[in-house]
Every structure is written in C-alpha cells, then in structure tokens.
Amino acid sequence: xxxxIKVSNLTRYxxxxxxxxxxxxxxxxxxxFGLLGPNGAGKSTTIKMITGTIRPTSGTIExxxxxxxxxxxxxxxxxxxxxxxxxxxxxxxxxxxxIGELYGLKKSFVEERALELLDWIGLAGWExxxxxxxxxxxxxxVGIVQxxxxxxxxxxxxxxxxxxxxxxxxxxxxxxRELVDKKGKTVVISSxxxxxxxxxxxxxxxxxxxxxxxxxxxxxLKKKVGLIHIEVDKPKELLEILEDSNLVEELSQSNxxxxxxxxxxxxxxxxxxxxxxxxxxxxYYYSSKGANLEELFLGMISSGA
Amino acid sequence: xxxLIETIRHxxxxxxxxxxxxxxxxxxxxxxxxxxxxxxLWTFIILMLLPSVILAIxxxxxxxxxxxxxxxxxxxxxxxxxxxxxxxxxxKEGMKGLYGLVVGYWLNLPIVIATAIYTSEFIAGERAKGxxxxxxxxxxxxxxxxxxxxxxxxxxxxxxxVLVYILLFGVFAMAxxxxxxxxxxxxxxxxxxxxxxxxxxWLFVMAVCSITVFFSSLTKHSxxxxxxxxxxxxxYGMGVSLISLxxxxxxxxxxxxxxxxxxxQTIARxxxxxxxxxxxxxxxxxxxxxxxxxxxxxxxxxxxPMLVAFMIIExxxxx
Numbered sequence: 001x002x003x004x005i006k007v008s009n010l011t012r013y014x015x016x017x018x019x020x021x022x023x024x025x026x027x028x029x030x031x032x033f034g035l036l037g038p039n040g041a042g043k044s045t046t047i048k049m050i051t052g053t054i055r056p057t058s059g060t061i062e063x064x065x066x067x068x069x070x071x072x073x074x075x076x077x078x079x080x081x082x083x084x085x086x087x088x089x090x091x092x093x094x095x096x097x098x099i100g101e102l103y104g105l106k107k108s109f110v111e112e113r114a115l116e117l118l119d120w121i122g123l124a125g126w127e128x129x130x131x132x133x134x135x136x137x138x139x140x141x142v143g144i145v146q147x148x149x150x151x152x153x154x155x156x157x158x159x160x161x162x163x164x165x166x167x168x169x170x171x172x173x174x175x176x177r178e179l180v181d182k183k184g185k186t187v188v189i190s191s192x193x194x195x196x197x198x199x200x201x202x203x204x205x206x207x208x209x210x211x212x213x214x215x216x217x218x219x220x221l222k223k224k225v226g227l228i229h230i231e232v233d234k235p236k237e238l239l240e241i242l243e244d245s246n247l248v249e250e251l252s253q254s255n256x257x258x259x260x261x262x263x264x265x266x267x268x269x270x271x272x273x274x275x276x277x278x279x280x281x282x283x284y285y286y287s288s289k290g291a292n293l294e295e296l297f298l299g300m301i302s303s304g305a
Numbered sequence: 306x307x308x309l310i311e312t313i314r315h316x317x318x319x320x321x322x323x324x325x326x327x328x329x330x331x332x333x334x335x336x337x338x339x340x341x342x343x344x345x346l347w348t349f350i351i352l353m354l355l356p357s358v359i360l361a362i363x364x365x366x367x368x369x370x371x372x373x374x375x376x377x378x379x380x381x382x383x384x385x386x387x388x389x390x391x392x393x394x395x396x397k398e399g400m401k402g403l404y405g406l407v408v409g410y411w412l413n414l415p416i417v418i419a420t421a422i423y424t425s426e427f428i429a430g431e432r433a434k435g436x437x438x439x440x441x442x443x444x445x446x447x448x449x450x451x452x453x454x455x456x457x458x459x460x461x462x463x464x465x466x467v468l469v470y471i472l473l474f475g476v477f478a479m480a481x482x483x484x485x486x487x488x489x490x491x492x493x494x495x496x497x498x499x500x501x502x503x504x505x506x507w508l509f510v511m512a513v514c515s516i517t518v519f520f521s522s523l524t525k526h527s528x529x530x531x532x533x534x535x536x537x538x539x540x541y542g543m544g545v546s547l548i549s550l551x552x553x554x555x556x557x558x559x560x561x562x563x564x565x566x567x568x569x570q571t572i573a574r575x576x577x578x579x580x581x582x583x584x585x586x587x588x589x590x591x592x593x594x595x596x597x598x599x600x601x602x603x604x605x606x607x608x609x610p611m612l613v614a615f616m617i618i619e620x621x622x623x624x
Contacts, residue, residue: 053622055622066318069315070315070317071317072319073319074443077442081439084438084439099440102332104327107331146439
C-alpha cells in the first residue's frame with residue numbers, strides 16, 4: 001500500500017502546552033482520511049504541521065515521501081485552510097491565477113483550468129466578480145477550487161463544510177468523494193462534525209487533547225461499537241433466544257428495545273430474521289445504525305481515552 | 306543558528322535557484338498589476354508627486370508667463386550660444402539649491418510614513434488578512450513571496466522618483482528658458498543633478514521599505530510595523546542630536562558622529578550633498594563623515610533589514 005502522508009510520533013508544544021502528543025497515522029493513496037476531534041483537540045495544529053506553516057517540536061511528516069514544509073511536498077499538495085484570506089478587490093480569476101502561478105504553472109493554462117473548476121463547483125460565470133462580493137459559502141467553494149488548481153495528488157481540507165448551508169454541505173461532501181473515486185485524489189479532511197466525515201472518509205483518526213484515541217478504517221472502527229437496536233412485540237422471548245445463541249457479546253434491554261453488540265453483525269442479522277419468522281414474532285424495528293460514528297466518538301471522548 | 310540552517314535546507318528540497326527566480330519574475334509581474342489597486346500605494350505616489358504637481362500648477366499659472374521673455378531678451382542682446390551655456394550653468398547651480406526642499410520633504414516624515422504604511426503590508430498586512438499563510442503552503446519560498454513585492458515596489462518607486470524630479474526640473478526650466486525645445490536640452494544637460502536627486506530619494510525610500518519589512522516580519526499587525534519604523538527612524542535621529550546636548554565637548558561630537566552612521570536620514574542627506582557638490586555639508590548637523598563609509602552604511606541599511614526579515618519569515622512558525 002503506497003502512502004500519501006505518513007505522520008510519525010508527531011509532537012508539538014506551544015510553550016509548555018502540549019497541543020499534539022505523539023501522534024502517528026498513515027494516509028494511503030487514493031483514499032479519504034478524516035481527522036476528527038472536538039474543538040481544541042489539536043486538529044488544526046496537526047494540519048498546519050502537515051502543510052508546513054509550523055514545524056513539529058519532534059516527530060516527522062512525509063508527504064509523497066518528501067518532508068512536510070519542503071517545496072517538493074507543497075507542490076504535491078493543495079490546501080484549504082479553515083479561514084483563508086485574500087485581497088477583497090481581487091477578481092476571482094486573478095486570485096486563482098496567482099495561486100496557480102505559485103505552483104509554477106503557465107497563466108493561460110491556469111485560467112483555463114480555473115474556469116473548468118469553477119464550473120464543476122457550481123460557480124460558473126463568477127470569475128470576473130471581486131472576491132469581496134462573494135458570500136461565505138461561495139468563498140469556501142473558491143477555496144476548494146484554489147486547492148485543486150494545480151491538480152495536486154493530495155488535498156488537505158480544514159473544516160471544508162463550515163460556512164455552508166445544509167444543501168451546500170451535502171453537495172461539497174459529494175464533490176470531495178467524487179475527487180477520491182473518479183480523480184484518484186488523496187484527501188485529508190478535518191472536522192469536528194462527525195456526520196460530515198462519516199459520509200466521505202475511508203479511514204479516520206479521532207484525536208482528543210492532542211492524542212490519538214482511535215485510528216483505522218472507518219468500517220473497522222464502526223464494528224468496534226456495532227450496537228444493534230431491535231424492537232419486537234415480545235422482547236422477553238427474543239431476549240432469551242439471543243442469550244442462548246452464542247452470537248452476541250453484550251445484551252441489554254431498555255424499555256422495549258433490545259440493544260445488542262453482535263460478534264458478527266451480518267450473521268446476527270440473518271439469525272434475528274430467521275427467529276422472527278420461525279417464532280412468528282412481530283418485528284417493529286431493526287437498526288444497525290446504532291453504530292454511527294457520533295456514538296463511537298462521544299463514547300471515546302467522554303471515556304477520557 | 307543550526308535550527309535556521311536546518312529549516313532552510315529542509316524547505317529547499319524540491320526547488321532550485323533557477324526555478325525560484327522564474328517564479329520571482331512571474332510573481333513580480335503579478336504584484337505590479339495587483340499593487341495598482343492598493344489605496345496605500347496611491348497615497349504614497351500622490352505624496353511623492355504632490356510638491357512637484359503643486360509647483361507645476363503654480364508655474365503654469367504664475368511664474369512661467371512672467372519669466373518667459375528672459376531667454377528671448379538675452380538673445381536679442383547677444384545672439385551667440387554661449388549665453389545659453391551660461392544660463393544652463395546658472396540653472397544647474399540654482400537647482401542644487403533644491404537640496405533643502407528634498408531633504409525637508411522627500412527624505413523626511415511624509416515619505417517615511419507613506420512608505421512605511423504601504424510596505425508594512427508586505428508581510429504583516431498579508432498575514433493579518435490570512436493570505437500569506439495560504440500562499441506559504443504553496444511550492445514557493447516565503448522569501449520569494451516577499452521579495453517579489455519589494456521588487457515591484459522598487460520599480461514603482463523608481464518610476465515615481467523619476468517623474469517627481471523631471472516634473473520639478475521641467476517647471477523651473479520652463480520658467481527660466483521659456484521654450485520646450487530648450488527645456489529638453491537643459492534637462493538633458495542637467496541629467497547628472499537630476500539623477501542624483503532621483504537616486505538618493507529612491508534609495509532612501511527603499512531603505513525605509515527594508516526597515517519596515519524587517520518590523521513587518523515580526524508581527525501580524527501592520528500598524529506595529531509602521532510604528533516600529535517610525536519610532537526607529539525618528540527616535541534614533543532625535544536621540545543622537547540630544548547626545549551632543551548632554552555630553553559636552555569633543556566626546557559628544559565624537560559620539561554623535563559615530564552614531565550618525567546608523568542614522569538613515571543623516572546618511573541620505575550627507576550623500577546627497579556629497580554627490581551634488583562634491584563636499585560634505587549638512588545644513589542640519591555639523592558632522593564630518595567619510596563618504597565611502599556613508600555609502601556602505603546606506604547600502605547596509607537597504608540590504609541588512611531585508612535579509613534578516615527573509616531569514617525570520619522563512620524559518621518562523623506562522624501561527
């Protein structure tokens with residue numbers, strides 16, 4: 001598995017405050033990596049170290065094999081900061097051209113590409129507007145376009161869906177996923193909103209107080225929690241059967257809902273359906289969605305891991 | 306020091322001098338184009354041109370019509386060209402008297418402030434906006450981002466300085482000689498004086514720019530950078546003049562003389578006077594200074610703060 005980004009034992013102090021504490025993770029090429037954590041967890045500090053704006057106190061970061069902060073690493077990378085600045089009087093196209101030229105690209109080439117990308121992101125016809133005239137959501141989209149202007153292998157997006165309304169958010173997340181699936185990009189997305197990351201990420205790292213508390217493929221992490229909620233007309237009967245079934249790790253009941261942690265969710269699901277049919281029970285509700293990231297996330301953070 | 310070298314070596318992975326220079330040229334072009342939209346730059350340009358423009362207007366309205374006949378008058382008395390040569394010599398001598406105006410205005414507060422306000426944007430202002438921190442994540446040296454702005458400003462301020470003195474000399478020549486073709490000849494013949502004024506003014510502006518860029522590299526607040534420059538330039542000059550008040554005799558003289566080598570305004574005045582007249586006379590301070598040392602000092606004023614700023618910005622964390 002070739003790596004886009006490799007972070008090893010990353011530590012960063014601000015004075016005596018340890019913002020990032022011995023963090024390690026790897027981002028495989030052509031995947032989407034979610035960096036999750038509550039506010040102040042050290043996400044932005046980590047991202048800033050990856051993009052080379054600040055240097056680690058210790059530890060190393062490699063981007064496509066090059067040290068973070070080097071010209072070589074930066075040339076493989078497009079970055080959307082959480083808040084990015086520009087001269088309000090710049091025309092959108094001038095701003096994008098300038099960014100393209102920082103990558104050493106030809107002006108005419110960049111202009112063409114900028115128009116394509118603006119069209120793709122839904123801002124066709126806005127290229128001759130002043131940056132100051134754009135709404136917050138539009139600026140965010142221009143921000144994504146500037147990160148993509150050089151067609152980089154790696155995209156670093158710091159809170160990409162902030163400033164967007166619900167529709168815009170879904171749209172942008174879809175576009176980000178499209179970049180991974182259709183264009184073969186490697187995307188790192190940082191967010192404190194779990195639902196966002198859940199929609200796009202293949203791998204995640206959850207960090208809290210600068211330390212990694214969970215890291216791996218999203219599907220694997222989800223399995224770790226794997227809570228299944230079942231409601232039937234006769235919960236007691238089902239509960240007894242499940243207790244004897246040898247398929248569950250944990251079993252509990254709250255009101256009429258049975259909450260199960262299954263050893264293997266797929267096998268368990270078949271077993272429940274078979275039982276329901278055989279015993280002629282009425283199934284009101286079956287959900288394996290209890291395994292959403294939110295619960296996983298909140299559980300991990302509150303357990304103080 | 307080891308940290309500095311390590312950081313810079315680290316950053317240079319994947320680039321070459323040739324590539325950076327190419328980017329520098331492209332960025333300078335962009336910066337030239339973008340800077341024309343800056344109100345602060347226009348304030349600088351207007352302040353630079355203001356005295357010349359006012360004099361030009363006054364000249365056209367009043368003293369040019371009054372004096373227009375002088376050359377014609379002299380020609381009726383003596384039609385030979387030597388009259389014109391004499392007049393050109395007189396004119397050149399007279400224009401050396403502009404020294405006072407130049408020192409009092411272009412090498413003084415108005416231009417220092419206008420320059421500092423505009424050039425403090427180069428790092429601090431860009432950082433406050435957040436654009437610098439974005440551009441710094443692109444494959445380009447932070448030094449190139451700043452250097453391109455300095456070069457663009459150098460080009461603009463040189464053009465403006467040329468315009469200032471061409472206009473100024475043109476107005477006086479027009480008043481003294483009366484007709485355009487003679488004025489062009491006169492301007493051509495007094496180009497050595499015009500060049501000196503242009504050169505010193507331009508270098509002075511670039512030195513102020515360099516000092517401001519240094520202060521600008523330390524902070525996100527462009528006001529701090531502006532005030533840093535002002536405080537340094539004004540405070541230092543005043544401090545040095547106070548020394549001769551408090552320290553009596555030759556020691557005070559010696560101290561203030563030595564310390565003046567790091568006073569930008571004094572150096573600029575002395576060099577201007579030296580290059581105009583071949584002598585070092587300062588109307589403001591009685592200081593004897595070696596012109597070579599003054600030249601070196603001036604060059605250092607332009608180069609050193611800028612280089613230190615590059616080192617700082619290339620290696621510091623952009624928090």
